Amino acid sequence: MxxxxxxxxxxxxxxxxxxxxxxxxxxxxxxxxxxxxxxxxVNARLTADMLPLSGQVQRASDTSKGTIARLTDLQVPSFPDEEKTFSDLRERIAKTVAFLETVRLADLDGSETREVTLNFTKLKMTLSGEDYLLKFVLPNFYFHLTTAYDILRHKGVPVGKADFISLS
Structure with missing residues (x-):
């Protein structure tokens, strides 16, 4: 494929x-x-200037939804960042996955050449859809997943590389 x-x-x-x-x-x-x-x-963080576990889940969600918004013409749901419990975090994940499962292959056809402009406080650039996905989105998404893993590991949760790599 x-x-x-x-x-x-x-x-x-x-x-x-x-x-x-x-x-x-x-x-x-x-x-x-x-x-x-x-x-x-839920409120644990690696250091004072980093987001807590809840923020890592929120940013992973926002990254995936924002990617679809920038690469397609689909309406993307907005979720307020109000998660305070593990149940809330699971619900945020479930809502995000439910949305992602509505995205079809055809929705992203041709998006590799679509122009994407990023305009964040300290970052402004225009990329092709392909470069946006490969050079910005995927590293950003995995940054937040890795940071969530690191927070849990730092707090003593017995997780290891195999839990993160998980091929299932």
Whole structure:
């Protein structure tokens, strides 16, 4: 099967959210076994100037939805960043995946040449859709997944590389 913008994005995001859900499952089990507060985990961060676990889930969600918005003409749902519990985080993941599952291969046809302009506070650039996906989106998405993993690992949750790589 040829690599397409669809195959590089939607299934990758869905898989990543599956991994994130399994990491949350392990974190919750660990918290139940050790008495670690789930609230502390949701609000845990690696350092003061980084987003907490909840923010990492929110940004992974926003990254995947924003990608679809920029590469297609689809209406993308907006979710307020109000997650405060593990249940909230799981619901955010489920809503994001439900949206991604509505995206069709044809929706992304030709998006590799679509012009995408990023205009963030410290970043302004215009990229082809292909460069946007490969050089910005995927690294950004995996940054937030990795940071969520790192937060959980830092808090003592027994997760390892195999949990992150997860081929299932």
């Amino acid at each position: 040829a690599l397409t913008m669809y195959r590089l994005s939607v299934p990758t995001f869905v898989h990543g959210f599956g991994v994130l859900g399994k990491l949350l499952d392990k974190a919750e089990a660990h918290a139940n076994e050790t008495g670690l507060s789930l609230d502390d985990l």
